[in-house]
Amino acid sequence: MPAGTMKAMVLRAPGALAWEEVPVREPRPGEVQVRITHSGVCGTDLKIFKGAIRVRHPLIMGHEMAGEVTSGEPGPGVRTGDRVIIDPMLFCGICFHCRAGQTNLCPNGRLAGRDAEGGFAEYLAVPASHVFRLPEAIDSRTAPLIQVATTCLHAQRQVPFFLGETVAVLGLGVSGQLHVQLSKARGAGTLIGISRSRFKNALAEELGADVTIAAGDGAMAKVLDATDGRGAGVVIECTGTVSALADAVRIARPGGRILLFGIMNATEASLPFYDLYFKELTLINARAAKPEDFAGVIELLEQGAVRLEPLVTHRMPLGDLETAIRMVEDGPGERLKVILEHI
Numbered sequence: 001m002p003a004g005t006m007k008a009m010v011l012r013a014p015g016a017l018a019w020e021e022v023p024v025r026e027p028r029p030g031e032v033q034v035r036i037t038h039s040g041v042c043g044t045d046l047k048i049f050k051g052a053i054r055v056r057h058p059l060i061m062g063h064e065m066a067g068e069v070t071s072g073e074p075g076p077g078v079r080t081g082d083r084v085i086i087d088p089m090l091f092c093g094i095c096f097h098c099r100a101g102q103t104n105l106c107p108n109g110r111l112a113g114r115d116a117e118g119g120f121a122e123y124l125a126v127p128a129s130h131v132f133r134l135p136e137a138i139d140s141r142t143a144p145l146i147q148v149a150t151t152c153l154h155a156q157r158q159v160p161f162f163l164g165e166t167v168a169v170l171g172l173g174v175s176g177q178l179h180v181q182l183s184k185a186r187g188a189g190t191l192i193g194i195s196r197s198r199f200k201n202a203l204a205e206e207l208g209a210d211v212t213i214a215a216g217d218g219a220m221a222k223v224l225d226a227t228d229g230r231g232a233g234v235v236i237e238c239t240g241t242v243s244a245l246a247d248a249v250r251i252a253r254p255g256g257r258i259l260l261f262g263i264m265n266a267t268e269a270s271l272p273f274y275d276l277y278f279k280e281l282t283l284i285n286a287r288a289a290k291p292e293d294f295a296g297v298i299e300l301l302e303q304g305a306v307r308l309e310p311l312v313t314h315r316m317p318l319g320d321l322e323t324a325i326r327m328v329e330d331g332p333g334e335r336l337k338v339i340l341e342h343i
């Protein structure tokens with residue numbers, strides 16, 4: 001391969017991915033070059049691939065990526081050669097929200113792999129402030145999941161929580177499984193997981209759920225049974241569907257909190273609105289993550305309070321990106337995270 005070029009998966013138009021040789025962008029002042037070793041594929045990539053999220057083409061997607069710093073100007077605590085996880089949420093640093101510490105809400109913010117070049121490639125130059133060193137205990141092969149976990153941790157930080165409270169998690173995909181673990185790590189009492197998938201319910205039990213319930217008819221009555229008829233103090237909605245939000249309202253206890261973690265695109269809904277009032281429920285939204293969440297997740301992983309390895313069900317080479325994206329589209333089955341190996 002000629003010097004100064006690399007292999008990358010380039011999205012030329014919706015549905016048109018090509019394995020191409022492209023120029024390597026050298027790091028600018030304040031940036032580091034990262035040789036990407038592993039990346040994760042998620043629903044956002046699928047939406048970009050299909051054109052449901054509009055982007056400028058050509059685009060190199062990929063926002064869940066781990067690698068090794070090869071050059072540039074690393075910041076404190078990171079050296080050339082270190083293994084790192086990349087925070088893909090780029091922000092301006094000088095707007096009202098950034099100065100208020102709400103970098104995740106920066107109106108000039110861009111997500112690498114969606115609004116800026118991403119990591120489905122051999123190299124990616126990123127601000128030195130956006131790489132976090134991976135300690136020995138964290139395997140690069142699961143590290144891309146750290147990015148997903150940061151969005152879960154950021155969301156959990158928004159939810160007032162009392163020690164020993166009952167928590168119900170609706171939807172046990174990758175994020176749901178992370179919320180099970182994070183809730184337990186912060187002192188949840190009875191943890192109830194609800195999924196259509198037997199495989200996902202079984203995994204949630206392995207990761208800390210006390211009770212799991214098969215989604216479907218009668219499921220919400222079973223949740224109430226498991227809480228002596230009272231309901232859960234915290235309900236974490238991870239499916240992004242209105243019907244699950246309605247279920248969340250039904251199974252939350254009076255004075256409870258509902259975290260709307262699944263991204264909901266509906267603009268109209270039928271919901272038990274009166275229950276929101278009568279039970280005095282709090283609805284909490286959370287978007288993306290902040291830099292502090294990377295340090296937080298890395299510590300939780302080092303402590304063993306959160307495990308990523310059981311969430312990886314498939315591995316394939318970067319060149320099979322389209323297959324990986326199609327697997328995300330095909331949905332459930334015994335699939336959680338697909339990790340791409342770049343070398």
Ligand SMILES: [Zn+2]
Pocket residue numbers: 041042043044063064148
């Ligand atoms: Zn993602």
Ligand SMILES: [Zn+2]
Pocket residue numbers: 091092093094095096097098099106107108109
């Ligand atoms: Zn900003």
